[in-house]
Amino acid sequence: MRVLLHMCCGPCSTYPVQELLEEGVDIQGYFYNPNIHPIEEHKRRRENVEKFSKIKNIPVIYDDDFRQTEWEGMKGMGxxxxxxxxxxxxxxxxxxxVQKGCDAFTTTLLVSPYxxxxxxxELGEKYAAQYGTTFLYRDFRPGFRQGQQMAKDMELYRQxxxxxxxxxxxx
Ligand code: SF4
Structure with missing residues (x-):
């Protein structure tokens, strides 16, 4: 099965990638996080995803969209x-x-207890239904600490x- 994996950062990618590879999933990574600010932080997390994906030999598509003013405008929204x-x-x-012909998509956000x-x-399933694909739901949270340790061992930046x-x- 070929799965598009949305990657929020390097450390959160470690455990989900390990789990998916063990399941025999063919991973296509995708870095798209216009929420990350400031720009230096955005670059730093992107570089870490690059570093990690080279170690694991995973192809990643990078979208460098950066929208600080959009999130600045969300003050008070809680x-x-x-x-x-x-x-x-x-x-x-x-x-x-869908564009890349993957069977499903998922996200490393599912590893974080925060x-x-x-x-x-809910949103993953909503967009899967809307675009005619499948959201591969996994509760990766039990592996969060292990993933953070893996990130430390790989000397990834941990925000x-x-x-x-x-x-x-x-x-
Ligand atoms: S706090 Fe909420 S809005 Fe801000 S980056 Fe995290 S998930 Fe996005």
């Missing part, structure tokens, strides 16, 4: 901004999966915040 953030990325992944897991699943300007730690 957690509901995350719905938009997941939607933008998952809709794009669903479309690309993300809104059920919402990601301290989710990604958007509104999630930046207050100094």
């Amino acid at each position: 957690g509901s901004r995350c719905l938009h953030c997941y939607s933008v990325r998952l809709e794009s992944a669903a479309k690309l999966a 993300q809104k897991h059920d919402l990601i699943k 301290k915040y989710c990604g958007c300007i509104l999630s930046l730690p207050v100094k």
Whole structure:
């Protein structure tokens, strides 16, 4: 089975990639995260996905869309901004999966215990139905700590915040 894997960053990719490869999945990576700010952080996470995917020999399609002002405009929206953030990325992944002839798509966001897991699943399934593909749902969360250790061993950069300007730690 060929699966388009939306990759949010290097560390979150480690465990899902290991699991999918063990299942015999043929992975096509996809880096598309216009939510990540500032631009230096966006570049750093992209470089880490490149570093990781070279180690694992996984092909990755990179989309460098960067939309800081869009997320800056979400001040006061609280957690509901995350719905938009997941939607933008998952809709794009669903479309690309169809374009590239993949059997399904999924996302490394499903590994993080800090993300809104059920919402990601719901949106993945919604866009799969909309574009005529399948959302490969997996609960990767039990492997989160193992994945972080793998990232440490590979000397990947491990960020301290989710990604958007509104999630930046207050100094
Ligand atoms: S907190 Fe994370 S998921 Fe929510 S909008 Fe910001 S980057 Fe996206």
